Amino acid sequence: MGDTLRKAGKRLVVFLLLLCLFLQPGFFPVAAADFSIRLTVPVRVEFELSTDFVDLGPPRTQNNILYYEQKNAVRLSFRTNLASGWEIHVTGSDFSAGDDRSFPVSRLQWRIQQTSYRPMPPAGEYAVVARGENTGGRQGQGQINISYYLELQGDEYEGPYTALITYTFFVP
Amino acid sequence: MKRSKTVKYFLIILLLAGPVPAQPLLKAWVIEDEYPEYEAWLQISTAVVDLGLPQSTFDGKGEYWELEEALVVFFQCRRENQPWQVQLGAGDFSSGKHTIHINSLYWKTRDGRYNRMPGSGRARLAESKDYPGRETDLHILPLSFLVEPQKELIKIPAGEYEARISITLFFP
Numbered sequence: 001m002g003d004t005l006r007k008a009g010k011r012l013v014v015f016l017l018l019l020c021l022f023l024q025p026g027f028f029p030v031a032a033a034d035f036s037i038r039l040t041v042p043v044r045v046e047f048e049l050s051t052d053f054v055d056l057g058p059p060r061t062q063n064n065i066l067y068y069e070q071k072n073a074v075r076l077s078f079r080t081n082l083a084s085g086w087e088i089h090v091t092g093s094d095f096s097a098g099d100d101r102s103f104p105v106s107r108l109q110w111r112i113q114q115t116s117y118r119p120m121p122p123a124g125e126y127a128v129v130a131r132g133e134n135t136g137g138r139q140g141q142g143q144i145n146i147s148y149y150l151e152l153q154g155d156e157y158e159g160p161y162t163a164l165i166t167y168t169f170f171v172p
Numbered sequence: 173m174k175r176s177k178t179v180k181y182f183l184i185i186l187l188l189a190g191p192v193p194a195q196p197l198l199k200a201w202v203i204e205d206e207y208p209e210y211e212a213w214l215q216i217s218t219a220v221v222d223l224g225l226p227q228s229t230f231d232g233k234g235e236y237w238e239l240e241e242a243l244v245v246f247f248q249c250r251r252e253n254q255p256w257q258v259q260l261g262a263g264d265f266s267s268g269k270h271t272i273h274i275n276s277l278y279w280k281t282r283d284g285r286y287n288r289m290p291g292s293g294r295a296r297l298a299e300s301k302d303y304p305g306r307e308t309d310l311h312i313l314p315l316s317f318l319v320e321p322q323k324e325l326i327k328i329p330a331g332e333y334e335a336r337i338s339i340t341l342f343f344p
Contacts, residue, residue: 033216033245034338037277039223039237039265039319041333044326083270083329 050075097159212249241314267331
């Protein structure tokens with residue numbers, strides 16, 4: 001019985017000695033002196049309009065329709081380093097002559113380059129002008145020419161009307 | 173007799189186990205590499221160098237990342253007449269599939285000038301012949317890092333970039 005206990009004790013000591021040797025820092029040298037160097041490239045967006053004022057000029061007539069048109073009235077220029085999606089939205093306030101005279105901005109139509117004219121969204125709503133859907137490494141960069149067309153419906157009072165059109169570059 | 177043996181084993185275990193609890197404290201702030209066959213060792217002060225966000229150049233036209241004395245390298249080769257060389261080895265910065273080439277990285281030691289990382293990603297940091305008569309001393313090299321992008325920041329996809337750098341003591 002005593003011998004068995006002594007043997008078990010010796011085995012325990014040997015085990016502990018081996019364990020200690022195994023855990024020694026010099027026994028298993030720590031691997032290479034590696035480190036990480038990190039940096040952050042922030043999101044950058046450049047977005048500008050070629051003008052902050054568009055005069056639709058004098059009215060024109062065609063087939064008894066009175067209208068205003070200004071082709072390539074505004075150029076939107078944008079650059080971004082976002083590789084994910086982005087959108088350009090347009091929104092506008094109703095045309096107003098400064099008093100009670102006004103008419104809805106949705107009567108104004110717009111188009112990109114040579115596409116078809118489409119009505120502006122009602123005041124308070126927006127339409128998507130351009131979209132970059134997960135460009136997969138290609139950063140967004142480009143220029144968009146916008147033309148405007150306004151057809152009078154005959155219920156507008158005379159006077160100089162102004163509407164504020166806002167383009168917004170949205171990132172996720 | 174039995175007691176003296178037990179005490180002896182206990183002392184041996186204590187002696188061997190002694191450094192074990194101290195090891196995590198040491199590892200918490202240094203990364204160590206040992207070269208027992210050359211009586212040499214090397215440590216660095218941190219596992220991560222975070223350069224953070226870019227800063228603007230004086231003229232405001234460019235941007236760069238810099239962190240002065242971001243990391244300290246400690247090393248020593250105690251063997252007499254043993255030439256040695258400390259090298260920096262690095263891969264490109266990467267963020268997902270986007271990369272910034274490693275030759276945008278510059279490094280310098282205290283009071284030194286910035287050295288550009290070669291395209292190979294390997295550079296000589298120090299050499300025994302730079303320290304005549306002091307080859308076996310303990311050497312302490314505080315390192316500063318600078319990253320100068322080779323193109324406008326808006327052309328680099330936004331994100332967190334990381335490069336793995338290793339510092340190695342060579343014995344030619």
